[in-house]
Amino acid sequence: MTPLLLSTLDLVGTFAFAISGATLGVRKRLDLFGVLTLAFAAATAGGITRDLIIGAHPPAAFGDWRYLATAMAAGLVTFFGYEQVERVRNPVQMFDAVGLALFAVSGTSKALAFGIGPVGAVLLGMLSGIGGGMLRDVLVTEIPAVLQRELYAVAALLGATLLALGTWLGLPPAPTALVAALACFTLRYLAIRRGWNLPIATWRDPES
Amino acid sequence: MTPLLLSTLDLVGTFAFAISGATLGVRKRLDLFGVLTLAFAAATAGGITRDLIIGAHPPAAFGDWRYLATAMAAGLVTFFGYEQVERVRNPVQMFDAVGLALFAVSGTSKALAFGIGPVGAVLLGMLSGIGGGMLRDVLVTEIPAVLQRELYAVAALLGATLLALGTWLGLPPAPTALVAALACFTLRYLAIRRGWNLPIATWRDPES
Amino acid sequence: MTPLLLSTLDLVGTFAFAISGATLGVRKRLDLFGVLTLAFAAATAGGITRDLIIGAHPPAAFGDWRYLATAMAAGLVTFFGYEQVERVRNPVQMFDAVGLALFAVSGTSKALAFGIGPVGAVLLGMLSGIGGGMLRDVLVTEIPAVLQRELYAVAALLGATLLALGTWLGLPPAPTALVAALACFTLRYLAIRRGWNLPIATWRDPES
Numbered sequence: 001m002t003p004l005l006l007s008t009l010d011l012v013g014t015f016a017f018a019i020s021g022a023t024l025g026v027r028k029r030l031d032l033f034g035v036l037t038l039a040f041a042a043a044t045a046g047g048i049t050r051d052l053i054i055g056a057h058p059p060a061a062f063g064d065w066r067y068l069a070t071a072m073a074a075g076l077v078t079f080f081g082y083e084q085v086e087r088v089r090n091p092v093q094m095f096d097a098v099g100l101a102l103f104a105v106s107g108t109s110k111a112l113a114f115g116i117g118p119v120g121a122v123l124l125g126m127l128s129g130i131g132g133g134m135l136r137d138v139l140v141t142e143i144p145a146v147l148q149r150e151l152y153a154v155a156a157l158l159g160a161t162l163l164a165l166g167t168w169l170g171l172p173p174a175p176t177a178l179v180a181a182l183a184c185f186t187l188r189y190l191a192i193r194r195g196w197n198l199p200i201a202t203w204r205d206p207e208s
Numbered sequence: 209m210t211p212l213l214l215s216t217l218d219l220v221g222t223f224a225f226a227i228s229g230a231t232l233g234v235r236k237r238l239d240l241f242g243v244l245t246l247a248f249a250a251a252t253a254g255g256i257t258r259d260l261i262i263g264a265h266p267p268a269a270f271g272d273w274r275y276l277a278t279a280m281a282a283g284l285v286t287f288f289g290y291e292q293v294e295r296v297r298n299p300v301q302m303f304d305a306v307g308l309a310l311f312a313v314s315g316t317s318k319a320l321a322f323g324i325g326p327v328g329a330v331l332l333g334m335l336s337g338i339g340g341g342m343l344r345d346v347l348v349t350e351i352p353a354v355l356q357r358e359l360y361a362v363a364a365l366l367g368a369t370l371l372a373l374g375t376w377l378g379l380p381p382a383p384t385a386l387v388a389a390l391a392c393f394t395l396r397y398l399a400i401r402r403g404w405n406l407p408i409a410t411w412r413d414p415e416s
Numbered sequence: 417m418t419p420l421l422l423s424t425l426d427l428v429g430t431f432a433f434a435i436s437g438a439t440l441g442v443r444k445r446l447d448l449f450g451v452l453t454l455a456f457a458a459a460t461a462g463g464i465t466r467d468l469i470i471g472a473h474p475p476a477a478f479g480d481w482r483y484l485a486t487a488m489a490a491g492l493v494t495f496f497g498y499e500q501v502e503r504v505r506n507p508v509q510m511f512d513a514v515g516l517a518l519f520a521v522s523g524t525s526k527a528l529a530f531g532i533g534p535v536g537a538v539l540l541g542m543l544s545g546i547g548g549g550m551l552r553d554v555l556v557t558e559i560p561a562v563l564q565r566e567l568y569a570v571a572a573l574l575g576a577t578l579l580a581l582g583t584w585l586g587l588p589p590a591p592t593a594l595v596a597a598l599a600c601f602t603l604r605y606l607a608i609r610r611g612w613n614l615p616i617a618t619w620r621d622p623e624s
Binding site for chain 1: 445554
């Protein structure tokens with residue numbers, strides 16, 4: 001993949017994540033500033049946290065104005081056209097899966113480049129993919145969806161693991177990244193289609 | 209403005225922000241430690257986040273004991289004299305507006321000094337002003353007030369933008385900072401007096 | 417204490433903190449990923465925050481795979497054996513007190529080693545001990561327990577203060593750390609046994 005293609009896909013993911021934040025903000029009756037903040041948080045908090053942890057100053061979201069501009073565009077579109085955005089919920093979910101795949105793979109790759117070991121890099125790659133959604137939910141006082149249902153973080157984990165593994169084996173970077181991202185996207189796509197979930201612990205409340 | 213005056217105003221802002229945290233803590237029936245924590249969080253979380261993002265180690269709140277002492281003083285006053293503090297709610301709101309103006313302007317200025325571009329510096333200046341209040345609300349599981357109502361973040365945004373613009377134009381620093389802070393304070397003051405709010409998206413729930 | 421003993425105790429604390437996170441996750445009906453995330457967050461968020469603030473990149477939790485492995489083990493044990501884990505709640509609370517003592521003392525010590533002043537180092541030591549539990553609670557939208565009841569943070573504060581004081585007085589490091597950790601553990605132990613709490617502000621709601 002060329003850098004231009006990668007960079008374009010990165011902004012596509014940013015846009016999709018920002019839509020998910022702005023949509024939740026409108027539903028929770030936040031004001032315009034709140035909706036834009038949730039758009040920005042959902043799109044960038046994962047990458048910002050990763051950058052703080054690996055010591056990349058400043059995080060990309062504050063050093064490259066295109067992330068802010070993309071998130072603001074997504075936020076404004078959602079604010080002024082919420083009913084239309086709701087109607088294309090399915091395509092947005094596809095873009096979100098693209099964003100998840102790209103963020104997981106590029107996040108792992110960036111962590112490895114900063115000298116983090118493979119286990120830590122996989123964790124940080126996954127965090128790049130899911131951190132924005134977690135902050136989005138916490139800001140409107142909901143338990144993060146990723147902790148409760150659907151197969152979402154596991155898809156990010158798969159992509160991150162494949163990338164770290166390929167790098168460790170010395171496989172060529174571009175095809176490795178492509179395969180890792182496709183695996184993440186495919187697993188997330190199948191999980192949406194088939195309604196896959198992780199198990200929940202079964203127990204009897206000893207107090208009842 | 210002399211450094212002494214600036215530093216004094218900074219601690220005035222810290223005190224006012226800490227009062228807002230401690231007041232919420234008392235209302236939520238936190239214990240003494242919880243009230244002091246909310247005072248410290250409200251007063252310092254915005255600046256700490258900014259310093260982490262720009263790579264200023266350690267953040268001022270951990271390197272200068274006067275911030276802790278000021279926040280603790282505000283917390284103790286509120287804990288032991290809550291009813292009296294509630295009675296002077298209006299003056300406290302004025303101090304809070306002073307704090308917002310100072311934090312927005314000094315935050316932008318510090319971000320620029322660390323080599324952040326103008327767009328990122330404006331974001332970080334605004335975050336310096338509103339971040340403490342956001343963490344304060346999240347810690348007691350309320351949706352941050354700044355995302356829902358009143359014209360608060362926009363005032364910080366105005367001050368931050370004017371400072372970045374003046375710096376970019378090469379205007380003399382002190383008058384630029386003064387004008388930017390006054391603009392932020394004035395907008396916030398008018399918003400309180402006149403009850404200005406940002407719009408909320410209008411939509412019909414497609415499921416109802 | 418030998419480094420091996422210290423390191424073992426550190427992982428014991430990590431295990432106990434992770435149990436507290438996983439237990440809450442099971443109670444809140446999170447899925448397997450959610451339970452493991454809460455285990456990891458409770459065990460490591462305090463230390464990660466401290467490391468970000470003092471500029472130690474990467475935080476230990478991402479640079480040493482044993483923390484992740486320990487937290488995952490605790491999470492899996494709790495997920496698949498929740499009823500049994502609930503039955504040993506009292507021993508777990510003892511391990512948690514050990515973890516609190518170790519994290520408070522080692523956190524203060526690390527902050528001092530990174531050149532933070534005594535006041536900031538005490539704050540960061542306490543934060544190392546209580547930060548994980550705070551994030552654990554915020555992620556499931558509960559007001560952090562440490563802000564509301566029991567004598568928990570104060571025990572961490574005592575341990576951190578004794579360590580900073582001993583270091584400032586030039587006392588030999590190992591006995592200082594031992595005494596500080598024992599003081600923290602003892603205070604926490606007595607607080608559990610006797611049900612000690614901090615005061616809550618008393619006030620009459622002026623609106624009622």
